[in-house]
C-alpha cells in the first residue's frame with residue numbers, strides 16, 4: 050500500500066532546534082558536487098543544504114572551480130576534488146553526484162567512497178549513472194543509503210519500465226534487496242525503504258527545470274547530517290522541497306520560478322510544518 054506523505058507525518062518527524070544547541074549538534078555534511086560548466090549544481094545543492102539546518106558544510110569541487118563556491122556561498126568550506134587524502138569517515142553525512150560528470154576522476158572518487166565510508170550516503174545524478182555503467186558497485190552501497198533517481202536514471206540503474214506502477218514496484222523490490230531508500234523523483238515522487246512506501250503531496254511543475262533535483266540532494270544530505278534517520282531524511286527533503294515550491298507560487302508563476310527562489314522559501318516550509326496542528 051502506498052501512503053500519502055502529508056504534513057502531519059512531517060510534523061511528527063521534525064525536531065525542534067534546542068536553544069542550547071551548537072553547530073556540532075547538526076553535523077558536518079560533505080557534498081561532492083559540480084564540475085566545469087556544472088558548478089550551478091554545486092551552488093544550488095550547497096545553498097539548499099545550508100537552508101535545511103546543517104551545522105557545517107564542506108564542498109568537494111574541482112580546484113579550478115573553487116572560487117565560484119567560495120564567492121557565492123561564504124558559509125561553506127571547500128576542499129579540492131583531486132585530494133586523495135580526504136578522510137571521508139570524518140563527515141556525518143555525504144551527498145555525491147549532482148553535476149559531477151562521468152570521468153575517470155569521479156568514478157575513482159565514488160569507488161573510494163564506497164570502499165571507505167560505511168554509513169548511509171545520498172547518491173544522485175552522475176554518481177547513479179556511474180553505478181549504472183558498473184553494476185557491481187550496487188553491492189557496495191552502504192546500508193540505509195538514499196538513492197535519488199529521476200525516471201531515466203532509475204531505468205538506467207534497474208532496466209527499462211513502461212508504466213509508472215511497474216517502476217514503483219521495482220523501486221520497492223530494489224530498496225528491499227539493496228537495503229536502501231529509493232526516492233523515485235517525478236511529478237509525485239515516491240519514497241520507499243522496501244517495506245513502507247510514501248507518495249509525496251507537495252510540489253508543482255515549476256520544479257520541472259534543471260537544478261531542482263540538485264537542491265533536493267542538498268536538503269536530504271542536511272537532514273542526514275543532523276541525525277535524522279535515512280528514511281526520515283528522504284521524507285523531510287522531498288516534502289519540504291515541494292512545499293517551498295508551492296509557496297513560491299505566491300510570488301512567481303510555474304514558468305518564472307527559479308530553484309533559487311524555492312531555496313529562499315525553505316524557511317517558510319519549516320515554519321509552516323512546525324506550527325501546523
Ligand SMILES: NC(=O)C1=CN([C@@H]2O[C@H](COP(=O)(O)OP(=O)(O)OC[C@H]3O[C@@H](n4cnc5c(N)ncnc54)[C@H](OP(=O)(O)O)[C@@H]3O)[C@@H](O)[C@H]2O)[C@@H](O)CC1
Nearest residue numbers: 087088089090147148149174175199200201234235259260
Ligand atoms: N545548473 C547546473 O549545473 C545543472 C546541472 N545538472 C546536472 O547535469 C547532469 C545531468 O542531469 P540530467 O538529469 O539533466 O540528465 P539526464 O540523466 O540525461 O536526464 C535528463 C532527461 O531525463 C528525462 N527525465 C528526467 N526526469 C524525468 C521524469 N521525471 N520523467 C521522465 N523523464 C525524465 C528527460 O528526458 P526526456 O523526457 O526528454 O526523454 C530529461 O531530459 C546531472 O549531474 C545534474 O545534476 C542538471 O541538474 C541541470 C542543472
Ligand SMILES: Nc1ncnc2c1ncn2[C@@H]1O[C@H](COP(=O)(O)OP(=O)(O)O)[C@@H](O)[C@H]1O
Nearest residue numbers: 199235236252253254256257259260261262263
Ligand atoms: N511536474 C512536477 N511536479 C512536481 N515536482 C516535479 C515536477 N517535475 C520535476 N519535479 C521535481 O523536481 C526535481 C527534478 O529532479 P531532477 O530531474 O534530478 O533535476 P536536476 O537534475 O535538473 O536537478 C525532483 O525533485 C522532481 O520531483
Ligand SMILES: [Mg+2]
Nearest residue numbers: 174199262263
Ligand atoms: Mg538530477
